[in-house]
Amino acid sequence: MRMPIRPQIASLATLAVAVCLGAEPEATKPKVAPVAAPPPIKLLLPPVIYAVPGVEMNVYFDNVSLTVNPANYVFDVTCNRGIQQNERWSYTPTGKTIGQFGFSIAVRNRANELLTEAKSMIRVSPKNAGAGRPVSILVIGDSLTAASVYPKHVGELCQGEDNPKLKMIGSVRRTSGYPHEGYGGWTAQRFATLWKDGVARTGAKTGGSPFLYAGADGKPALDLGKYCEEFNGGKAPDFVTILLGCNDTFSATDETIEARIDIMFQHYDTLLEMIRSLSKDTQIGCLLLVPPAGTQDAFGANYRCSQTRWQYKRNQFRVAERMMAHYGGREKENINLIPANVNLDCMHNYPSRTGKANSRSERKVTRLANGVHPAAEGYRQIGDSIYCWLKACLAAKE
Numbered sequence: 001m002r003m004p005i006r007p008q009i010a011s012l013a014t015l016a017v018a019v020c021l022g023a024e025p026e027a028t029k030p031k032v033a034p035v036a037a038p039p040p041i042k043l044l045l046p047p048v049i050y051a052v053p054g055v056e057m058n059v060y061f062d063n064v065s066l067t068v069n070p071a072n073y074v075f076d077v078t079c080n081r082g083i084q085q086n087e088r089w090s091y092t093p094t095g096k097t098i099g100q101f102g103f104s105i106a107v108r109n110r111a112n113e114l115l116t117e118a119k120s121m122i123r124v125s126p127k128n129a130g131a132g133r134p135v136s137i138l139v140i141g142d143s144l145t146a147a148s149v150y151p152k153h154v155g156e157l158c159q160g161e162d163n164p165k166l167k168m169i170g171s172v173r174r175t176s177g178y179p180h181e182g183y184g185g186w187t188a189q190r191f192a193t194l195w196k197d198g199v200a201r202t203g204a205k206t207g208g209s210p211f212l213y214a215g216a217d218g219k220p221a222l223d224l225g226k227y228c229e230e231f232n233g234g235k236a237p238d239f240v241t242i243l244l245g246c247n248d249t250f251s252a253t254d255e256t257i258e259a260r261i262d263i264m265f266q267h268y269d270t271l272l273e274m275i276r277s278l279s280k281d282t283q284i285g286c287l288l289l290v291p292p293a294g295t296q297d298a299f300g301a302n303y304r305c306s307q308t309r310w311q312y313k314r315n316q317f318r319v320a321e322r323m324m325a326h327y328g329g330r331e332k333e334n335i336n337l338i339p340a341n342v343n344l345d346c347m348h349n350y351p352s353r354t355g356k357a358n359s360r361s362e363r364k365v366t367r368l369a370n371g372v373h374p375a376a377e378g379y380r381q382i383g384d385s386i387y388c389w390l391k392a393c394l395a396a397k398e
Helices: 007-021 150-158 189-195 223-232 256-279 294-302 311-327 376-396
Strands: 049-051 056-062 073-079 090-093 100-106 114-124 134-141 165-169 212-214 221-224 239-243 284-287 335-338 352-358 364-367
Touching: 007 056, 049 056, 049 376, 134 150, 150 165, 189 256, 212 335, 221 256, 223 256, 239 256, 239 376, 256 311, 284 376, 294 311, 294 364, 311 335, 335 376, 352 376
Parallel strands: 049 114, 134 165, 134 239, 239 284, 284 335
Antiparallel strands: 056 090, 073 100, 100 114, 212 221, 352 364
16 A cells, blocks of 8 residues: 655655756745835825915815825815815915914825825915015916916015015016016926027017027026016016926826936026026025816817826826925025915816717716816916915015
């Protein structure tokens, strides 16, 4: 009768066969660490959210998170100011609430498990900060600025005795009294390098960067000093805001986004150095790139099938992440982050159209109709964010 092989003998036999066949025994194979699954949701809050009495400030949960559908998660705000609603935290300070207040968001799943959390600070500046002080501001950007709505709104908010005497400087004068440097389709690279030789200056250099001038050798060079001689009586601006990034990264993919941001930062840094070389006292506000309209309908209306909201949202979110890492914590250099990205209502303050649901239906539906350009109400929310930052800077000088 044949006896069964004992387990120890069977293991030795298996090992011998594996060695003879050239196979690597299981016991000697290197252990490969399992690949970590990407987090189901990412959360990004700026270090400071600025506020002023009488101006509504919001944090929209979809804007500060990266996930396909934020409705699948629970957002839990901890703050002793404001109210939490379904899609946002909202706060309109009064004159009695000046100071700094802690702010945090925790994100949980349906099982109430904590997935991630982030913290920020609400800084409420006095309504009369900088009252009567003469200051100037240079507003730089792409088509979001070229629309001229948020620059004008900043200027209008600064009217009245509680506010500084704000002078806006620039060669683009689409709205009387509120000039700026906003150009549709422009990138940081264009502002730093685009030169059109032989075009006479009438205000801005038509087609070229308004900050490039021919040097003694005839070659173009960035010269904010000469620009200010034309548009600000030779004085450096007290404030500069920059809203760029949309065109720099719009068509990027997950594979190319990092390289595209690298190029953007290369030229963005050149612009910052241009400003700081003229005056290190100028306060520079780097606006975190604002998120897109809240639905794919808006991208279908503009780009058919060439771009999706989800890919652009991923690009925009990554730009904001890297801007926070690259430009955050540099207040001693007078370089600041303006968190305009948190305050924009991407569902209700983007353009929309109402029409038939489909060709066989008489039912009317309203769909968002522009992927990256807000309606006037959305632009004004961007202006609110800039105004609150201005007030914080002015309050710090008092």
